[in-house]
Amino acid sequence: MRGLLLGLLLALLVATPTGAQDQGPAIGMVKVVDGEVAVERGGALIPAVEGLDVHRSDTLRTGTAGAVGVTLNDGTLISLGPSSRFELSSFEFAPQREAFGFIGQILEGTMVYQSGRIGKIAPENIQIKTPLTVVAVRGTRFAVRVPTQGGN
Numbered sequence: 001m002r003g004l005l006l007g008l009l010l011a012l013l014v015a016t017p018t019g020a021q022d023q024g025p026a027i028g029m030v031k032v033v034d035g036e037v038a039v040e041r042g043g044a045l046i047p048a049v050e051g052l053d054v055h056r057s058d059t060l061r062t063g064t065a066g067a068v069g070v071t072l073n074d075g076t077l078i079s080l081g082p083s084s085r086f087e088l089s090s091f092e093f094a095p096q097r098e099a100f101g102f103i104g105q106i107l108e109g110t111m112v113y114q115s116g117r118i119g120k121i122a123p124e125n126i127q128i129k130t131p132l133t134v135v136a137v138r139g140t141r142f143a144v145r146v147p148t149q150g151g152n
Contacts, residue, residue: 026053027091028072035082036063059087062109075116076102083148084109089129093118101125108148114141 030039030052037048040059046052054060054070062068062084070078074093080086085107092101100122104113106129119126119140127134130146 024056026073027056027088027093028054028070028076030054030068031071032067032069032079034068035066037061037066037068054088056088056091059085059107061085072102072116074100074102074118076118077112077114077116078104079112081110084111086111095121103127103129105129106144106146107131108146110143110145112141112143 030037030048030050033048033050038045038061039048039052039054040046040061041055041057045061048060048068054072060068060070060078060080062080062082064083066080066082066084068080072078072091072093078086086109087105087107089105090101090103092099094100100118102118102125104127111128113128115123115126128144130144
């Protein structure tokens, strides 16, 4: 029996995507998936499904006909359209310590962002980076389009 449990534990560890062990707690969850969507984590691509946890340093990727909606732990909503890449660079939502912050980076494609509780409590601690500038979030909602590397 002990050998069976040890074997199952070892199998789970081997099946865990590279880098998932050191990602820390989830910072949000995939809510909507349409078409080809993946989460890049620790160098591995994980097919995105509704309910998949997202972690700090994950990169969300959509295919040419893909779209994804993610809700972060503070209620922030991020929606990506086709051919998009978005990195969840940094996220902290710890009201008990009064620690709040979010940094994300849209690398290509389209994104709609809607602030959650961090945007209401500490809007100065939110940044969305683009290849050309940094958006300091002071409002509730905005959209961004970054040309894909192919120039579309």
